[in-house]
Amino acid sequence: MLRRVLKPAVWTGGLLPMVLLVTAGVTGTLEADPVKDITHRTGKAVLVLLLCTLAVSPVRRISGWNGVIAARRPLGLFAFFYAVLHFFIYLGDQAFAPAYIVADVVKHPYVTAGFTAFCLLVPLALTSTKASIRRLGPRWVKLHRLVYAAAVLGVIHFLWSVKKDVREPLVYAAVLAVLLAIRIPAWLEQRRKTKSPRRAPAGVRSGATAA
Amino acid sequence: MLIRRPDDIPSSEITPERDYLDRRRFLGTAAAAALSAAGASTLLGACTVAEGAQDDEPNSWEQITSYNNFYEYGTGKEDPAANAPGKLRVRPWTVLVDGLCARPGRYALDDLVRASQTVHRTYRFRCVEAWSMVIPWDGIPLRDVVTRAQPQPSAKFVEFTTLLDPEQMPGQRRSVLDWPYVEGLRMDEAMHPLTLLATGIYGRPLPAQNGAPLRLVVPWKYGFKSIKSIVRIRFTAQQPQTAWNRAAANEYGFYANVNPAVDHPRWSQARERRIGDGWFKRRATLPFNGYAGQVAGLYRGMDLRRYF
Numbered sequence: 001m002l003r004r005v006l007k008p009a010v011w012t013g014g015l016l017p018m019v020l021l022v023t024a025g026v027t028g029t030l031e032a033d034p035v036k037d038i039t040h041r042t043g044k045a046v047l048v049l050l051l052c053t054l055a056v057s058p059v060r061r062i063s064g065w066n067g068v069i070a071a072r073r074p075l076g077l078f079a080f081f082y083a084v085l086h087f088f089i090y091l092g093d094q095a096f097a098p099a100y101i102v103a104d105v106v107k108h109p110y111v112t113a114g115f116t117a118f119c120l121l122v123p124l125a126l127t128s129t130k131a132s133i134r135r136l137g138p139r140w141v142k143l144h145r146l147v148y149a150a151a152v153l154g155v156i157h158f159l160w161s162v163k164k165d166v167r168e169p170l171v172y173a174a175v176l177a178v179l180l181a182i183r184i185p186a187w188l189e190q191r192r193k194t195k196s197p198r199r200a201p202a203g204v205r206s207g208a209t210a211a
Numbered sequence: 212m213l214i215r216r217p218d219d220i221p222s223s224e225i226t227p228e229r230d231y232l233d234r235r236r237f238l239g240t241a242a243a244a245a246l247s248a249a250g251a252s253t254l255l256g257a258c259t260v261a262e263g264a265q266d267d268e269p270n271s272w273e274q275i276t277s278y279n280n281f282y283e284y285g286t287g288k289e290d291p292a293a294n295a296p297g298k299l300r301v302r303p304w305t306v307l308v309d310g311l312c313a314r315p316g317r318y319a320l321d322d323l324v325r326a327s328q329t330v331h332r333t334y335r336f337r338c339v340e341a342w343s344m345v346i347p348w349d350g351i352p353l354r355d356v357v358t359r360a361q362p363q364p365s366a367k368f369v370e371f372t373t374l375l376d377p378e379q380m381p382g383q384r385r386s387v388l389d390w391p392y393v394e395g396l397r398m399d400e401a402m403h404p405l406t407l408l409a410t411g412i413y414g415r416p417l418p419a420q421n422g423a424p425l426r427l428v429v430p431w432k433y434g435f436k437s438i439k440s441i442v443r444i445r446f447t448a449q450q451p452q453t454a455w456n457r458a459a460a461n462e463y464g465f466y467a468n469v470n471p472a473v474d475h476p477r478w479s480q481a482r483e484r485r486i487g488d489g490w491f492k493r494r495a496t497l498p499f500n501g502y503a504g505q506v507a508g509l510y511r512g513m514d515l516r517r518y519f
Contacts (some may be wrong), residue, residue, distance in 0.1 A: 031288055032278035032486050033342055092491040093484075108477055160477065163340065164458060165286035165387050 003067045010071045013052070014078030017045035035093050042086035043114075047158060047172050049079035050151045051179060058182045073128055076147070080125040087118050110160030117153035120146045151176055269333055270344040272413055274486050279420045280338065281439055282387050283373065283380035290382075291420035299379050299440065301416075301424040310370070310446035313361035320424055324410055326359065327351035331414075332407055334430035336437075337469045337500045343483045348428055349411035354402045356444065362398070366446035369401040370394075371427055371438045388454050394427065394438035395451030395465065399509055405430055405502060408441075431499040431506045433467040464519040468510065469500035473519050 021041050024030045031037040056072040059065070094100040105115045124144055126132075133140050155176050159169040281291035284298070304320040333347040357369065375391035377383040383390045400406060407428040410417055417423040422439025429436050435455050455463035462476055471481045482493040499506050510518075 032274045033288070033484060035484065035490060036342070093493070095491060095493065104479065107474070108479070110477055163286075164282075 002065065003070070006067065006071055007074075010074045010078075014049065014074060014081075017041060017048075017082060035089060039086060039089050039093070042082045042089065043158065045082040046079050046086055047151075047154050049075055049082065050147070050154060051172065051175050053079060053147065054151060054176070054179045058179060061182075061186070077125060077128060080121050083118050083121050110157050113153045113160065114157035117150045117157060120150040120153070124150075148180065267333075267335060267345045269347045269413075270487055272415075275344060275346055275412055276418045276420060278344075278486060280340075280434065281382075281420055281422065283382040283390075283392065283440075284420065285382050286387060292418075294381065295419035295423075297419075298381070299374075299419040299423060301419065304424050304442075306425065306441060307443045308356070308360050308445075309443070311363040311366035311448060312446045313363065314359065323356065324351055324408075324425075327355040329410070330407070332405075332428075332430075334405075334407075334428060335500050336428075336430065336434055337483060337496065339433040339435055339463065339467070339475060339480075341475075341478060341480060341483045341496075342486055343494075343496075343500075344486045347413055348407055348409040349414060350407040350409035350428065352404060353406045353408050353427070354404065356408060357398075357401050360444075360446065362446045365448050367398055368447045368450055369396050369398065370443075370445040370447050370451035371396075371441050372443035372445070373438055374440045374442045389457050390454075392438060392454045393451060394436055394453050395447075396427075396429065396436075397450075397509075400429065403506060403509065405505055431469060431502040433463075433469060435463065436467050466510075466515075466518050468506075468515065468519070469496060470498060470515055470519065471496040472498070473516055 021038065024037075025034075053072055053075040056068055056075065060068050091101065094104060104111050106112070124146060127136060127140060127143060136143065155169065155173050158172060159166060162169055277292045278288045279291040280288070281295065284291040284294040302320075305317050306320060306323055307315075307317050309315040329349055329351060331347065331349050333345060335343060336346050337343045353369075371394045373392035374380065375383065396406070407430075409422075409426050409428045410424060412418070412421060417426065422437075422441075425441045426439040427437045427441065450465055453463075453465060455467075456465055469480075474480050480496055483496045484493055488494070497503070
């Protein structure tokens with residue numbers, strides 16, 4: 001039952017920013033500076049969808065509903081879709097001129113953060129296929145931990161780009177902080193589990209030396 | 212030419228003497244060049260380009276009145292148009308003129324404005340956020356108000372204050388900036404013929420979101436210098452503590468002259484997006500927003516990287 005709701009919900013949510021954007025464009029209700037408006041709208045869509053992606057695991061753990069995991073990949077890919085739009089409109093805004101873009105990325109920390117976040121998302125999108133998961137095995141999980149860095153950098157990018165009123169980016173930062181904090185007990189547990197078998201042989205070795 | 216200079220001001224007063232002499236020398240060399248090879252038409256073409264005569268068509272009423280920074284009504288560009296009309300009571304409106312001057316007083320807005328001839332000035336307007344517009348203002352020269360107040364010789368600066376009233380300005384309930392908004396000019400900047408106290412746009416009264424009923428317009432400085440809804444003009448000996456300078460001194464200086472060579476710490480100021488231009492089009496930002504010929508002399512000898 002829930003599974004039947006999940007897919008349409010994810011697609012509706014994922015396409016909603018695009019629908020709103022196109023509607024605003026068609027009805028002429030974009031802000032007077034449309035490039036900036038589209039940049040902001042797509043940027044926020046990336047962050048919202050990334051946060052939704054990061055919410056999937058906690059929701060599963062708390063609710064015990066394993067089916068929710070099916071939402072993670074489409075949410076992540078929708079986030080990447082808006083990141084591509086955001087990035088291309090930025091490139092256009094820089095007249096697609098490499099000199100402007102390089103100077104901007106190097107000189108202005110908020111651009112550096114955003115650019116890095118985008119770069120981190122690229123390999124994740126490219127390895128989102130079932131074939132990649134199979135081929136990469138445990139390395140796939142490690143690789144996809146980059147999403148945490150991308151989300152943190154994305155929020156910093158938003159925070160640093162704002163002139164004075166940081167309320168909105170702080171909302172994103174708070175949600176991200178909660179989503180990361182929820183994971184801490186599981187991470188600690190994981191670390192304990194992976195470390196204890198390593199400690200055992202070390203104990204054996206020291207025992208051997210004593211003998 | 213974008214700027215209509217008032218007729219009653221001799222050009223020698225507008226153009227600093229050195230520029231004036233430089234221009235004569237330039238004209239002399241240019242004439243010689245024209246005679247020898249270049250030809251008069253080429254030279255005229257070059258002059259037009261040098262004066263930055265891009266197509267400076269005024270922005271539409273819709274653009275000018277729907278896209279505003281007026282944090283007293285919210286930090287979004289469309290917040291002021293949504294929140295200011297109906298909230299801001301522009302009548303009656305008085306302006307307190309005080310500080311180091313011989314004729315302080317509280318003036319009814321109408322008296323303050325009626326004492327001067329209204330002028331129409333179409334100016335480029337450049338925001339520190341790297342967007343720009345062209346706006347046909349109506350108003351009175353600030354120098355008229357300054358002159359009538361008879362500032363004392365010790366008065367070196369003019370400080371302006373926006374209305375403080377969270378009832379009328381709901382944005383003031385949040386401490387985004389240290390209210391009320393304060394701005395300031397050096398006396399010579401205030402006396403400059405380009406500096407305007409605007410009362411209207413396109414021949415219509417200034418809308419609330421644009422800083423009704425009286426705002427400053429200093430076309431060679433970033434927009435945040437052009438303080439809105441002025442209730443006080445004060446003459447001081449010390450440089451005023453301005454709102455944005457207090458909020459982030461490393462990002463918003465007292466002078467805030469439009470300068471493509473000095474970036475905002477977080478973004479470039481070299482180019483700007485003119486509202487209404489096509490997508491992905493940016494224009495090169497001009498020194499002093501294109502008014503260098505008239506105002507560069509005010510800052511001769513100053514390090515504009517330090518006094519940004």
